[in-house]
Amino acid sequence: MGNQQNKRFWLKACIEIDPILEDALIDYLVGVLGASVEHSVDTDNSSNLCLNVYLKEKDPDPETQETLQSKLATHLEELAVIFHVKQPELSWEHIEDQDWSSNWKVHFKPFTITKGLVIAPTWEEYTATSNEQVIVMDPGMAFGTGHHATTSLSLDLIKQIITAHKDQSVLDVGTGTAILGMGAALFGATRVVGIDNDPEAVRVAIENVRLNRLNSIMEISQTPLQQMDDQFDLIVANIIHDVLLTMAQDFNTLLAQKGNLILSGILRGEQEENIIRVFTDSGFTFIRKKLLEEWATLHFTKTH
Numbered sequence: 001m002g003n004q005q006n007k008r009f010w011l012k013a014c015i016e017i018d019p020i021l022e023d024a025l026i027d028y029l030v031g032v033l034g035a036s037v038e039h040s041v042d043t044d045n046s047s048n049l050c051l052n053v054y055l056k057e058k059d060p061d062p063e064t065q066e067t068l069q070s071k072l073a074t075h076l077e078e079l080a081v082i083f084h085v086k087q088p089e090l091s092w093e094h095i096e097d098q099d100w101s102s103n104w105k106v107h108f109k110p111f112t113i114t115k116g117l118v119i120a121p122t123w124e125e126y127t128a129t130s131n132e133q134v135i136v137m138d139p140g141m142a143f144g145t146g147h148h149a150t151t152s153l154s155l156d157l158i159k160q161i162i163t164a165h166k167d168q169s170v171l172d173v174g175t176g177t178a179i180l181g182m183g184a185a186l187f188g189a190t191r192v193v194g195i196d197n198d199p200e201a202v203r204v205a206i207e208n209v210r211l212n213r214l215n216s217i218m219e220i221s222q223t224p225l226q227q228m229d230d231q232f233d234l235i236v237a238n239i240i241h242d243v244l245l246t247m248a249q250d251f252n253t254l255l256a257q258k259g260n261l262i263l264s265g266i267l268r269g270e271q272e273e274n275i276i277r278v279f280t281d282s283g284f285t286f287i288r289k290k291l292l293e294e295w296a297t298l299h300f301t302k303t304h
Helices: 019-031 062-083 097-107 149-164 179-187 199-211 241-245 248-254 270-281
Strands: 009-017 036-039 049-058 089-096 111-114 117-121 133-137 169-173 191-195 218-221 232-238 255-267 284-292 295-302
Touching (some): 009 019, 009 062, 019 049, 062 089, 111 179, 117 179, 133 199, 149 179, 149 255, 149 284, 149 295, 169 179, 179 191, 179 199, 179 232, 232 248, 241 270, 248 255, 248 270, 248 284, 270 295
Parallel strands (some): 169 232, 232 255
Antiparallel strands (some): 009 089, 255 295
């Protein structure tokens, strides 16, 4: 139902987290919940990170609000267990539509996600230089995502591989907002398929591909990884360690001989070493890694 005086309200979550959760959480908030995210400066605890999260539903009815709050609370609990950190603190409030609109338009500006690739909001015209490609996205789809180490590290490797090998077909697993797949298309891939098991993420990815006029190169699907029956020259998956481990055999089946595999969403140290061990045992050769902050992105090729 509408609210009084025809004003629209949004549901805002304030989350205080261990910084190690930042990439995984924001990818979920943006890619799955379609939320807009900003970093808050309203904390006295410098060891934690505070996020202000604006959920996309206008004037949510009680049932919708309860569902969103429950989904987010459950995901926070699961992340805390996976990363072995303290349970995040979560609080809620309603804010007027006007307040939010002013906020994210002030903070969201075009930025370089990796050399030669810029992310720009839809309302701000950006003129690319001769050496730049541009991905245009709405704030609720893109805010925060492109700033993360896992995204930029993956795009660095994607660009290097596609530049070195022409006519690449690419599979983007857990595509989310489709940034990695669209980046691959802009770098020169001839065919890109993005898959995700969440219907909302698929909807967002389809819209982003359409917005950037990449439909002729990139397609989005909800087909499960295990049901894919094609082969690809490059597979990229920016997910989390535990999920990546379950995908090793499927990646081996779907990757062409001498093809390249990029894995991200992996913490440096124990997780990094474990992924290298499992994937080398599964028929891949470890080539190199790129590190930024606490994150590792790993590059493999298929040898048998």
